[in-house]
Amino acid sequence: MEKICGAVRLSPESSTTVRLLLPLTRNLSRQHGVVSFNRLVGVRVPHLHLTSLTALTTHCSPSPSPLVSASVATETSAKVIDGKAIAKQIRDEITEEVSKMKNAIGVTPGLAVILVGDRKDSATYVRNKKKACESVGINSFEVRLPEDCTEQEVLKFISDFNDDPSVHGILVQLPLPSHV
Numbered sequence: 001m002e003k004i005c006g007a008v009r010l011s012p013e014s015s016t017t018v019r020l021l022l023p024l025t026r027n028l029s030r031q032h033g034v035v036s037f038n039r040l041v042g043v044r045v046p047h048l049h050l051t052s053l054t055a056l057t058t059h060c061s062p063s064p065s066p067l068v069s070a071s072v073a074t075e076t077s078a079k080v081i082d083g084k085a086i087a088k089q090i091r092d093e094i095t096e097e098v099s100k101m102k103n104a105i106g107v108t109p110g111l112a113v114i115l116v117g118d119r120k121d122s123a124t125y126v127r128n129k130k131k132a133c134e135s136v137g138i139n140s141f142e143v144r145l146p147e148d149c150t151e152q153e154v155l156k157f158i159s160d161f162n163d164d165p166s167v168h169g170i171l172v173q174l175p176l177p178s179h180v
Contacts (some may be wrong), residue, residue, distance in 0.1 A: 091136055098137040107168075110139035112161040115173045116180060118149040122173045129171065139174060141167060151180045 133140040
């Protein structure tokens, strides 16, 4: 592992794992004390603990998204890839890691999604996220709010999900109506 911008450089495989499990670790840590990240993912990311991940996401880049901050780009030459095979490999890895997490700490990860309005593209995206979660063993929770809901209503659901021990990640589907 190589240090970059005060954080840790990850292999492409480990980087995928970090991007997918990072939102889960924060809530798990709050509920169960400090969680060793390598315990969640086996030994793929040696010596990387939750405190290191927090530093990685808060100090590595000015990006507002921890997922972007945790993703480390590598220089490679262009090559043709089999996207379906890679997607299957990622799903298989996540399924295995979710299973390890269930066995190690007895928790099934959960993703909550808040959808405001009735945009077809957003509804399709949310439906596909729900299917993806279910296919790898992650619980999925969904709230659909009307287009004219208030910002306070959205924030209330975020707060409720944040307090729910079965929810480890919250996705607010964008775009939101302009008044929110």
